Amino acid sequence: MKTGKPPMKAIEVEHLSKVYPGGIKAVDDISFDVEEGEVWGFLGPNGAGKTTTIRMIITLGLPTSGSIKVFGIDVSRDSARVRSMLGYVPQAVSVDGDLTAYENLLIFSKLFDVKKADRPDRIKEALDYMGLSERADDLVKHFSGGMMRRLEIAESLVNRPKILFLDEPSIGLDPASRLKTWGYIKKLNSEYGVTIFITTHDMEEADELCDRLAIMNQGKIAVSGAPEDLKRSIGGDLVTVKTSARPPSTVPADLGTVTEVEDYSLKILTANGEAALPQIIDYLRNQGVAIKGISLSTPSLDDVFMKYTSAGRDTRGSFRETREARKAFERRAR
Amino acid sequence: MASATKFVSSALTIAEMEARKIRHDSSELWMRAIQPALWLVVFGSALTELRSSQLTEGNFTYLQFMSAGIIAQSVLFVAILYGVRLIWERDMGMLTKLLSTPAPRASVVVGKTLASSVRGIFMAIVVLGLTLVLGINLRLDPLDVLGVFSVVILFAMAFTAFSMTLSAFLGTQSRMMAFGQALTMPLFFASNAIYPISLMPRWLQYVSEVNPLSYVVDAMRSMILTGVYTQVPLDIAAIGVFTLLMMVSASLVLRKLVQ
Numbered sequence: 001m002k003t004g005k006p007p008m009k010a011i012e013v014e015h016l017s018k019v020y021p022g023g024i025k026a027v028d029d030i031s032f033d034v035e036e037g038e039v040w041g042f043l044g045p046n047g048a049g050k051t052t053t054i055r056m057i058i059t060l061g062l063p064t065s066g067s068i069k070v071f072g073i074d075v076s077r078d079s080a081r082v083r084s085m086l087g088y089v090p091q092a093v094s095v096d097g098d099l100t101a102y103e104n105l106l107i108f109s110k111l112f113d114v115k116k117a118d119r120p121d122r123i124k125e126a127l128d129y130m131g132l133s134e135r136a137d138d139l140v141k142h143f144s145g146g147m148m149r150r151l152e153i154a155e156s157l158v159n160r161p162k163i164l165f166l167d168e169p170s171i172g173l174d175p176a177s178r179l180k181t182w183g184y185i186k187k188l189n190s191e192y193g194v195t196i197f198i199t200t201h202d203m204e205e206a207d208e209l210c211d212r213l214a215i216m217n218q219g220k221i222a223v224s225g226a227p228e229d230l231k232r233s234i235g236g237d238l239v240t241v242k243t244s245a246r247p248p249s250t251v252p253a254d255l256g257t258v259t260e261v262e263d264y265s266l267k268i269l270t271a272n273g274e275a276a277l278p279q280i281i282d283y284l285r286n287q288g289v290a291i292k293g294i295s296l297s298t299p300s301l302d303d304v305f306m307k308y309t310s311a312g313r314d315t316r317g318s319f320r321e322t323r324e325a326r327k328a329f330e331r332r333a334r
Numbered sequence: 335m336a337s338a339t340k341f342v343s344s345a346l347t348i349a350e351m352e353a354r355k356i357r358h359d360s361s362e363l364w365m366r367a368i369q370p371a372l373w374l375v376v377f378g379s380a381l382t383e384l385r386s387s388q389l390t391e392g393n394f395t396y397l398q399f400m401s402a403g404i405i406a407q408s409v410l411f412v413a414i415l416y417g418v419r420l421i422w423e424r425d426m427g428m429l430t431k432l433l434s435t436p437a438p439r440a441s442v443v444v445g446k447t448l449a450s451s452v453r454g455i456f457m458a459i460v461v462l463g464l465t466l467v468l469g470i471n472l473r474l475d476p477l478d479v480l481g482v483f484s485v486v487i488l489f490a491m492a493f494t495a496f497s498m499t500l501s502a503f504l505g506t507q508s509r510m511m512a513f514g515q516a517l518t519m520p521l522f523f524a525s526n527a528i529y530p531i532s533l534m535p536r537w538l539q540y541v542s543e544v545n546p547l548s549y550v551v552d553a554m555r556s557m558i559l560t561g562v563y564t565q566v567p568l569d570i571a572a573i574g575v576f577t578l579l580m581m582v583s584a585s586l587v588l589r590k591l592v593q
């Protein structure tokens with residue numbers, strides 16, 4: 001055999017699609033790689049297909065077509081082997097309310113083959129780290145939602161998988177727990193070399209944690225890359241105009257492109273902000289829209305998100321998205 | 335070899351998980367014991383004055399005759415509604431979590447059915463305890479009681495797995511509840527649980543020949559009442575095959591539940 005093997009890919013997804021019974025095309029021919037040891041983010045509006053993709057990778061859902069490899073192993077071939085390498089924190093709380101916090105950790109550490117000698121220390125450490133030591137022997141059904149979430153995250157600290165899937169991990173956490181969770185994700189990643197696959201709606205979180213990320217929209221990957229590169233790729237400046245009435249949802253192309261419209265504000269991405277500013281003001285005046293304020297900034301990850309997803313183009317459209325999300329919510333736990 | 339060890343340890347861990355839940359809250363089990371108690375105390379006592387060798391297939395009181403049937407019935411009730419619980423676990427995301435662990439899927443079925451057989455044993459102990467309280471004269475020597483427990487374990491595992499299979503197709507708690515309840519009565523009445531097969535019309539006799547409950551009751555009745563063991567090996571073989579079939583089918587369709 002040749003030595004000096006190329007760096008291992010943690011996940012290789014090729015031409016993956018998923019059509020749910022009923023014809024919803026949740027994932028539409030996506031391909032991407034996740035490198036071993038990186039934090040990979042999956043962003044996208046509600047219903048974009050993030051959870052569906054994760055479920056296929058962790059062998060819970062069957063792809064309609066395409067292939068998935070986890071550390072070189074085809075998930076359709078040896079799903080048990082794949083599952084032995086991964087941890088999963090689902091989008092909906094899934095800890096067992098009829099067991100105590102300690103028992104939840106104990107049972108799952110056994111299922112993940114954590115050595116008996118390692119269990120007590122790791123469980124204690126995880127409980128301490130997530131601030132649950134005092135409640136270790138209470139039934140989890142008496143916990144608050146955020147505490148359940150923390151317990152769920154503690155599970156992966158005990159099991160230390162090779163790759164961890166976190167589906168919106170900071171949902172429902174208070175600011176302190178959220179920061180703790182970020183710290184914990186970084187610790188797992190840098191100290192234990194765990195590859196992290198995270199989905200989030202929180203751009204700050206994505207910016208803070210992810211080495212690379214993909215933005216999904218309607219089942220497709222709209223764009224992917226390092227957060228810095230994505231921000232730079234948008235280029236130009238962002239003009240935010242506050243208005244006293246609903247602004248127009250488009251502007252002439254030479255002024256720039258509208259990335260976000262709300263009832264009393266408008267964001268326009270433009271190549272040269274300083275030059276475009278007076279023109280934008282003139283244009284809006286001519287449209288009969290009174291301007292209450294105007295500012296210039298460089299793009300953030302939010303703007304990248306808005307540019308590449310349908311959610312950003314017109315907020316009215318997002319009502320339908322919300323309804324979709326509700327429906328998805330009812331099915332969320334599956 | 336490693337995978338066999340893994341299988342056994344996963345199954346035991348999942349059984350342990352369920353056992354811990356029973357330990358935290360066993361009130362449900364006690365409530366489930368009310369029904370068999372009523373059958374014995376009300377139904378059985380009312381009929382027990384009726385001494386008929388035709389009804390009890392021997393010189394036994396009706397209470398003696400029906401005891402094995404009531405054990406079987408109480409276990410059946412616990413097992414056949416297991417699917418409701420499983421769908422609830424699915425809805426709460428717990429099953430999804432469990433299936434994302436390296437535990438082999440069949441070991442999840444074995445673990446959960448094993449735990450359910452613990453509930454079954456509990457019911458058997460309650461009913462046997464009641465027969466003592468009511469002064470029903472049964473052959474309760476240790477080997478026979480162990481024999482009854484073994485049958486109960488197999489039987490509970492079989493019907494729990496059956497219920498898991500059904501739940502994968504029915505998909506909601508309410509449908510599973512309705513279907514499970516609709517199923518118990520025909521199974522119960524088309525068996526030798528509360529009257530002998532010889533009293534049934536021809537067509538019903540055929541039905542009861544393929545009803546696993548008949549084999550269960552026959553085996554237990556041989557052990558705790560008649561002491562005639564000739565049919566027992568056949569009974570146990572039939573139950574064993576049925577159990578295996580149900581476990582395999584549950585393992586195959588379990589994943590359907592989380593898709």
Ligand SMILES: Nc1ncnc2c1ncn2[C@@H]1O[C@H](COP(=O)(O)OP(=O)(O)OP(=O)(O)O)[C@@H](O)[C@H]1O
Nearest residue numbers: 020026045046047048049050051052325328331593
């Ligand atoms: N079990 C299911 N059966 C049918 N359709 C489903 C099922 N699960 C999800 N969908 C649909 O697939 C699409 C993608 O859903 P998915 O849950 O993957 O989105 P998501 O990106 O995770 O969204 P969110 O940010 O809201 O969690 C949605 O249109 C949803 O309604």
Ligand SMILES: [Mg+2]
Nearest residue numbers: 050051091167
């Ligand atoms: Mg999701």
